[in-house]
Amino acid sequence: MNKIIVLIIAFCCTFPVWAQKKKVIYKYKEYEKFDLGDLEIKGSVIAPGDISVKERRRKVFERDLLNREDFDKKIIDEIKFLR
Amino acid sequence: MKLLLIIIFTMSSFTVLAKKSKKDTLYLKSLKHFQKEDYFTALETVARQYKYNTPDQNMQYYIEQLVGHTGTHFFNTFSDLELRKMNIPTTDLIMAKRNLYLRKFKYTHKRLKRMPKGHRLYAESLLVKGTAYLMAKKYMKAIETYKKCTENAFGWEKKTDNRQQNYFSVIKETCIINIARIHFKEKNYKQAIRNYENIPKRSFKWPYTLLEKAWAYYYTGNYNRSLGILMTYNSPLLESYFMPEAEVLKALNYFKLCLYEDALKVVDDYYTTFAPRSEKLKRMINGQGKKDLYFFDLMFSPISESEKENKFLRNLITQASKRIKYNLDLNSYYQMNAEIVRANKGANLKLLERMKRDLKEQINHYVKVSMYKFINEIHSLSTEMFNLKLEILSRKRDLAYKNRTFNKDRSRGDFKNIKREKNQEFWTFKTEFWADELGDYSLALSSTCKTRRISKNE
Numbered sequence: 001m002n003k004i005i006v007l008i009i010a011f012c013c014t015f016p017v018w019a020q021k022k023k024v025i026y027k028y029k030e031y032e033k034f035d036l037g038d039l040e041i042k043g044s045v046i047a048p049g050d051i052s053v054k055e056r057r058r059k060v061f062e063r064d065l066l067n068r069e070d071f072d073k074k075i076i077d078e079i080k081f082l083r
Numbered sequence: 084m085k086l087l088l089i090i091i092f093t094m095s096s097f098t099v100l101a102k103k104s105k106k107d108t109l110y111l112k113s114l115k116h117f118q119k120e121d122y123f124t125a126l127e128t129v130a131r132q133y134k135y136n137t138p139d140q141n142m143q144y145y146i147e148q149l150v151g152h153t154g155t156h157f158f159n160t161f162s163d164l165e166l167r168k169m170n171i172p173t174t175d176l177i178m179a180k181r182n183l184y185l186r187k188f189k190y191t192h193k194r195l196k197r198m199p200k201g202h203r204l205y206a207e208s209l210l211v212k213g214t215a216y217l218m219a220k221k222y223m224k225a226i227e228t229y230k231k232c233t234e235n236a237f238g239w240e241k242k243t244d245n246r247q248q249n250y251f252s253v254i255k256e257t258c259i260i261n262i263a264r265i266h267f268k269e270k271n272y273k274q275a276i277r278n279y280e281n282i283p284k285r286s287f288k289w290p291y292t293l294l295e296k297a298w299a300y301y302y303t304g305n306y307n308r309s310l311g312i313l314m315t316y317n318s319p320l321l322e323s324y325f326m327p328e329a330e331v332l333k334a335l336n337y338f339k340l341c342l343y344e345d346a347l348k349v350v351d352d353y354y355t356t357f358a359p360r361s362e363k364l365k366r367m368i369n370g371q372g373k374k375d376l377y378f379f380d381l382m383f384s385p386i387s388e389s390e391k392e393n394k395f396l397r398n399l400i401t402q403a404s405k406r407i408k409y410n411l412d413l414n415s416y417y418q419m420n421a422e423i424v425r426a427n428k429g430a431n432l433k434l435l436e437r438m439k440r441d442l443k444e445q446i447n448h449y450v451k452v453s454m455y456k457f458i459n460e461i462h463s464l465s466t467e468m469f470n471l472k473l474e475i476l477s478r479k480r481d482l483a484y485k486n487r488t489f490n491k492d493r494s495r496g497d498f499k500n501i502k503r504e505k506n507q508e509f510w511t512f513k514t515e516f517w518a519d520e521l522g523d524y525s526l527a528l529s530s531t532c533k534t535r536r537i538s539k540n541e
Binding site for chain 2: 081
């Protein structure tokens with residue numbers, strides 16, 4: 001019994017798929033005419049000479065200059081210079 | 084068996100008694116020398132008995148009294164164990180210092196714990212203790228200890244005179260300067276400057292504080308004040324205080340103000356005047372330094388002679404001769420000499436001659452080390468100058484590549500560039516150095532660091 005029901009459902013489903021198939025008509029593009037003289041381009045015209053590259057960001061190499069963190073060595077030396 | 088025990092007991096008690104009587108005899112012998120003011124002989128007589136056992140309290144007091152006359156250098160050759168056995172404040176301080184140099188702070192504190200508050204070395208012990216805290220990065224405790232040191236040394240300074248007063252004054256000022264140095268280390272530059280200003284201008288330490296104060300001003304960005312302070316070293320009064328580091332700092336200040344030409348002038352002067360002078364001094368020392376006690380003898384040569392040989396030599400001799408260590412050692416040397424000349428009965432002249440020779444060697448070594456340190460400093464700082472020169476040239480090149488120049492022309496400045504505190508007065512400099520103005524100068528240069536593009540017409 002079950003098998004018959006499944007078969008009926010499957011049979012019914014195949015019908016809508018068939019019904020959706022349509023005939024496809026291919027159309028080619030018709031001839032188009034361009035009037036080049038009539039074309040207008042918006043924006044400013046840049047001459048090739050004005051093209052420039054942004055300056056490369058230079059890496060700055062800084063040397064380690066004399067830096068005084070503390071006077072610890074002096075403190076010890078002064079104790080040594082006492083006696 | 085009982086008889087044997089009695090015999091052993093009797094024998095051991097005899098040995099103890101014999102030892103005691105020997106010590107008593109030596110003490111009495113030493114006391115006689117003491118009464119004749121032969122302190123070195125007296126100390127030698129008694130101190131060698133206690134290298135391996137601790138003296139009793141009376142003897143400790145007696146040895147302390149002797150050391151008060153002879154100075155502590157007698158114990159410099161003692162080992163740590165021998166010093167520990169002596170168990171007196173003087174040897175405790177020597178040991179504490181040895182531990183401080185080895186960065187064994189725990190033992191430094193342990194040695195100083197027993198220092199009596201009324202002892203004449205108490206202020207110095209506080210200086211050592213404060214330094215131990217400082218090196219261990221316990222800054223608050225260090226400042227607290229240095230403050231106590233200042234108060235204690237000031238108390239002694241008031242009740243002593245001459246050399247002793249000078250000693251306590253140096254201790255007091257060293258403690259004040261060290262407080263300033265802690266603030267400097269913690270980057271509290273303004274606080275550091277305030278503490279440096281507590282050092283009176285007449286003090287022996289004062290010329291040395293100028294450089295440190297100039298560094299503090301440099302880090303606060305007050306380059307004009309820093310340059311002004313360094314200018315003090317050009318005054319005739321401070322001619323003997325040439326500091327190579329001051330030249331580097333001068334150049335750095337000009338560099339920070341973008342006065343590259345001025346900075347380069349300082350660098351060039353360093354290379355053309357000071358470095359060759361130091362080379363000459365090095366050659367001279369290398370040539371003569373092998374002579375026996377050359378540096379000791381140098382300290383007694385007339386200033387005009389040493390200046391003729393090398394200007395740095397004169398500076399170094401003047402600086403070394405003002406240090407406490409040199410003066411204490413020299414004082415001991417003269418006392419020793421007097422003892423030899425007196426040649427009292429029982430004075431061990433052979434021993435005194437040996438002690439005198441040892442002291443001479445100590446002074447010779449100390450002066451030698453000071454001179455070598457100075458020469459090495461000039462050489463190591465010349466590397467810093469070279470780096471600075473390269474940096475300036477590199478900055479100048481960068482400006483040229485960018486087609487830029489400094490906004491302002493180099494000018495001799497404007498009064499508006501002088502930053503002044505409420506307590507600072509203003510006087511113009513008229514090519515004269517007045518003693519009371521020393522150390523308070525400021526330049527008025529404008530920073531030229533803003534740049535502009537070079538126009539086509541330039």
